[in-house]
Amino acid sequence: MKHIFDFGAIKSLLSRPDFSFCYDALHGVAGIYAQKIFVDELSADPSFLLNCVPKEDFGGGHPDPNLTYAKELVHRMGLGKTDPIEEIPEFGAAADGDADRNMVLGKRFFVTPSDSVAIIAANAVGAIPYFEGGLKGVARSMPTSAALDVVAKALNLKFFEVPTGWKFFGNLMDAGMCSVCGEESFGTGSDHIREKDGIWAVLAWLSILAHRNSQAPSGGKLVTVEDIVRVHWATYGRHFYTRYDYENVDAGAAKELMAYLVSLQSSLSDINRIIKDVNPDVPSVVKGDEFEYKDPVDGSVSKHQGIRFLFEDGSRLVFRLSGTGSEGATIRLYIEQYQSHTSKIGIESQVALAPLVEIALKLSKMEEFTGRSSPTVIT
Structure with a gap:
């Protein structure tokens, strides 16, 4: 050191x-x-x-x-x-x-x-x-x-x-x-x-x-x-950021939620219609995908590394699934908003992210699939 x-x-x-x-x-x-x-x-x-x-x-x-x-x-x-x-x-x-x-x-x-x-x-x-x-x-x-x-x-x-x-x-x-x-x-x-x-x-x-x-x-x-x-x-600029963890979710229900999100990504117009119905002031999604990585060192490819919704202002929603064994699964939802205006970077994080949180929960049908009205842990 x-x-x-x-x-x-x-x-x-x-x-x-x-x-x-x-x-x-x-x-x-x-x-x-x-x-x-x-x-x-x-x-x-x-x-x-x-x-x-x-x-x-x-x-x-x-x-x-x-x-x-x-x-x-x-x-x-x-x-x-x-x-x-x-x-x-x-x-x-x-x-x-x-x-x-x-x-x-x-x-x-x-x-x-x-x-x-x-x-x-x-x-x-x-x-x-x-x-x-x-x-x-x-x-x-x-x-x-x-x-x-x-x-x-x-x-x-x-x-x-x-x-x-x-x-x-x-x-x-x-x-x-x-x-x-x-x-x-x-x-x-x-x-x-x-x-x-x-x-x-x-x-x-x-x-x-x-x-x-x-x-x-x-x-x-x-x-x-x-x-x-x-x-x-x-x-x-500031990246407002939070993570919602839904722990011990029924593994079958968790997989269904992720499959639904993948199917939803086939139509940006459907995604943006849902968004505008919830909050017309939230920017549109310009890309939806499953993250895939090709290692520049050994050439190996890692697929299905998380479902992403990328917004035109740089905001992101990311969904990841882990632990799908007998003890249940954990769904991790990551919510991020970029803000470059100096007059707005001092806003309390959860206040700034509230519109995106609402969008994420409605877009994913989180409560419908998991039966959970709130996450286990918020970071």
């Missing part, structure tokens, strides 16, 4: 009296590395570490770094239902049990995984010594928002959209075609080890914070996580 990041710059950031952070290992293996890197090497206050003693049962919790399961960190960062008693840190992060996934938070501010990988890519060359020679390319999984696409286009970087599954990133990195990659399920990584790496992602964010604050006037206001994200949105 010392060969990848500027530990001196990060240490200077951590020494600022107006900067504090909280790292939650959720009692997974990341706690060992957090102690060594953040406390022993970077001289962070040990109180910045949360749940960093590994336990076989993860302390009775679920080691998944998201807003649902990292409850203690979410509360401490001011994103819970009640405000914490102690002062809210400027930066927060969590890891899963084996430390390969990550969640990044600012004070009362959640950074989506899709935005996180885009922001790392946009700032990598200036903030991270490992990338000072430039990026070979960037990649994201298909369901991940297109925030990274916009950065790649603006910076003239090679860009790859791959199916869900880290092996596709691995092929690109092995071939020297990709430097930074990520997925909406809280995985971020680079070609330093060709795997997703939760500690690496946190150090990347600390490096960006250190770099941005080194450029600010001496003694000036701290440049925060929220500041960095909002500047990114103002520069590249």
Whole structure:
């Protein structure tokens, strides 16, 4: 890690009296590395570490770094239902049990995984010594928002959209075609080890914070996580994004829903008629397909990787099916809207996405097929 990041710059950031952070290992293996890197090497206050003693049962919790399961960190960062008693840190992060996934938070501010990988890519060359020679390319999984696409286009970087599954990133990195990659399920990584790496992602964010604050006037206001994200949105636009998971759905019903969506894609006019009947202000769908990927490295073809509806304004609806065994299936619905107008990028995400959510549920006949009036989990 010392060969990848500027530990001196990060240490200077951590020494600022107006900067504090909280790292939650959720009692997974990341706690060992957090102690060594953040406390022993970077001289962070040990109180910045949360749940960093590994336990076989993860302390009775679920080691998944998201807003649902990292409850203690979410509360401490001011994103819970009640405000914490102690002062809210400027930066927060969590890891899963084996430390390969990550969640990044600012004070009362959640950074989506899709935005996180885009922001790392946009700032990598200036903030991270490992990338000072430039990026070979960037990649994201298909369901991940297109925030990274916009950065790649603006910076003239090679860009790859791959199916869900880290092996596709691995092929690109092995071939020297990709430097930074990520997925909406809280995985971020680079070609330093060709795997997703939760500690690496946190150090990347600390490096960006250190770099941005080194450029600010001496003694000036701290440049925060929220500041960095909002500047990114103002520069590249914002991709409002959410995921609805319908878990343990009857496998037969789930397959019928997906087959219905495929049949619906044969007629854009029928799709757009349904859309306009629900909300005439929603843009039209210009393309509907099943995502298919031909690996540029080994030539292998991956079919049926998700059903997509692409709108004329860059918005997307994506439906994926997983786990069709005896325990039932999971239907994942991804909803994304792109907004480039600076006056509208600050809207609350669920408000901005509400029209598309309604369209997605009506278009798919979700309740009719599944019997569910609401998803199991919203991310």
